[in-house]
Amino acid sequence: MRLLRTGLRWDTAVGVLLVAVFVTGLGTTDGFASRDNLAFAFNDIAEVALMALPMTLLVVAGQVDLSVASMLGLSSALTGQLWDSGWAFETIVPVVLLVGVAGGLLNGWLVTKVGLPSLAVTIGTLALYRGLASVVLGSNAITDFPENYAAWAVDTTTVPGTFITYPVALFIVLAVVAAVVLHATGLGRSLFAIGAQEDAAYYAGIRVGRIKLALFVVTGLVSAFAGVVFTLRYGSARADNGQGFEMLVIASVLLGGIDFDGGKGTLFGAVAGVLLIGVLKNLLTLNDVANEVQVIVTGLLLVASVLTPRLISTVGEWRHRRAAATSSN
Amino acid sequence: MSQAVPTGVPVLALKGVNKSFGAVRALRDVSLELFPGEAHALAGENGAGKSTLIKTLAGVHRPDSGQVLLDGAPVVFHGPADARDAGIAVIYQEPTLFPDLSIAENIFMGRQPRRRLGRIDHKAVRAATAALMGRLGVALDPDRPARGLSIADQQIVEIAKALSFDARVLIMDEPTAALTGSETARLFSVVEALRAEGAAVLFISHRLEEIFRLCQRVTTLRDGRWVASEPLAGLTEDDLVRRMVGRDLDELYPKQDTRVGETALSVRRLTREGVFRDVSFDVRRGEIVALAGLVGAGRTEVAQATFGVDRADAGEVRVGGKPLRPGSPSAAMAAGLALVPEDRRQRGLVMEMSIERNIGLTGLDRISGKGLVKRALERGRAADWAVRLRLKYGRLSDQVGVLSGGNQQKVVLAKWLATDPAVLIVDEPTRGIDVGTKAEVHRLLSSLAAEGLAVLMISSDLPEVLGMADRVLVMHEGRLVAELPRAEATEESVMAAATGRTGEGRAAA
Structure with missing residues (x-):
């Protein structure tokens, strides 16, 4: 009980759950442990995982960006359209990334300068960026991407000797960077302070507006990059690519124990959360569970992640009370 | 201010209460008796355990050991609602009213008298509110929205709300911290009126002169321990401070002479x-x-x-x-x-x-x-x-x-x-x-x-x-x-x- 009350932190618990699910998969599901499948399983959530990193920083700072998946779609549509118009891929990528920066700037400007809540702003830009994606590409699909570029994103190409694909490798590198920023730098300290008590952070001389703006810009940038990865991975640019991914991203982050009210959480938790969702999805698919049921499982997991810590503290208090009642007699 | 130690059964009391938060022992063997018709001061430095004591009486905290006694009989409050039903009301320093509701609606929030078809009987709510204000001797329009009321007026609304619950014990946690002199005087006359009706008041303030003005008895805490419960008559402010800090106070305003520079x-x-x-x-x-x-x-x-x-x-x-x-x-x-x-x-x-x-x-x-x-x-x-x-x-x-x-x-x-x-x-x-x-x-x-x-x-x-x-x-x-x-x-x-x-x-x- 003491363990539950104090020792076992939520992010550790999710990590343990991830290992448990993984081990269960090894024991129960044929083909789960194969190098091909693991490469596929993790590559399959690469975009969600990438976007979950800046999202973690945002949520810790008490903000949220719901427009990430729409930015992914816009980036994908733009990549397709420009490729179709004969641009070189080496030119397309920086242009698309700049669009991501611009989208992040718009989000950040509306939040920090106009003073609107990020939830409201990014619900708006969620529709806006997806709408722009449709304007760019309509209902077309561009599919004739050359093999040599696509090879970098697909799950059949891995870092030699491992099941790690290049998008996943990039995720690992960025996750380490994000973890260092969040937990070992002054900027990270500032993010926690802003999320927990923005006024106090501002009064302590922290440049709250500038930091928030930068977070939105980085999120836009990473989302646009995720759009390029997605396009190459499926070899298909469509305006509706990645629709609904924002929920998966936020689900991963919350599942990892990042407090939606801001000011609490660890990057390890967020990574565990996103991997847990990926592994579960893969296991359910391998066991022929229908996609609808997978969505339900993800939903239940999310509800459980919000509910369980509360349950633990309630049970702890109840036991504490009972112990106190017996000792006072 | 001529009362000696009251006799009879205290309306609310703590007996040998202990309460810890982790390693911090907030209350150790603390006792307190509140008698009907008395204004009782709770004195102590910050961190002495006053807040914990209030929250224990208000049903927010349950004692680790020891008892809460209501009319002499042990009770267990499972939450603030239990304490409220037992007639205990807490007025905090900064009241929390719904700004967009009227004074009357705030007082009868969630338990408005109904007419047929479940419609709220606004007339009855207004009349009941006006009656409460009359009892308190305060002229506040029941229809006024809570938004824009001064903190003092908001406290009066909270007190009226407590009365509407038939509160017999009123706990006031630093109610005067944000009040002006005349507002404090009005608050005190309201407290006097309640006391005359037989209510018990537990009053917390850092301003010693207010304690002496309003209260008959005082209980002092220091570092979570009970120090004394005694009549205020015969005590001086210095006596009280000594009980609170456990030593003679150094000079309160130790101004040094300095050389003024650029x-x-x-x-x-x-x-x-x-x-x-x-x-x-x-x-x-x-x-x-x-x-x-x-x-x-x-x-x-x-x-x-x-x-x-x-x-x-x-x-x-x-x-x-x-x-x-x-x-x-x-x-x-x-x-x-x-x-x-x-x-x-x-x-x-x-x-x-x-x-x-x-x-x-x-x-x-x-x-x-x-x-x-x-x-x-x-x-x-x-x-x-x-x-x-x-x-x-x-x-x-x-x-x-x-x-x-x-x-x-x-x-x-x-x-x-x-x-x-x-x-x-x-x-x-x-x-x-x-x-x-x-x-x-x-x-x-x-x-x-x-x-x-x-x-x-x-x-x-x-x-x-x-x-x-x-x-x-x-x-x-x-x-x-x-x-x-x-x-x-x-x-x-x-x-x-x-x-x-x-x-x-x-x-x-």
């Missing part, structure tokens, strides 16, 4: 439309300058514009002769300004962060090397100041939220003193903190000034202003109306200027 802070024609106009003053090294005035005179706003958390519409701030970029707290900090804000919980501290991280927040670059925070530097910075300010804490990694108010204030001071400022602005530095810590804060400010720090102190506590300041600036309705040297500053001269009846003192530059 001008450190210079504010010229600072203006914020509709808030304050044309404010100019200097603070020199070694000086403590008080900014006095009534609540709402614009003092806090001047401090905030000086530090840059608010923008000024016109005017200039110079620190050490150099003009300060307006609207930038970080620029102000770089120039050597520090602001200890009035609202400790919202602006002074990140409550859920640890002591060391809060202190580190004002010097993230100083505790970092190559971009990474050095834990040893962070901890060292906090430890140095914790020792220097005699902070009472368990571990530096504890949340500041678990500290008492006075110790929280020390953390805010530590956080700013660690920036090694040239000018320290303190806004109500001792509001809501106990006498012992108050004396410590005064001694600290005094010795810092003696070391050459320029101090601008905003305070509504007149004895503090008169006891600590080398010069007193007085604001009235957004303007600086008087500047009084220490020798000329008296309660009368400062109040005359603050209320606009000026003529004393010379006009400010």
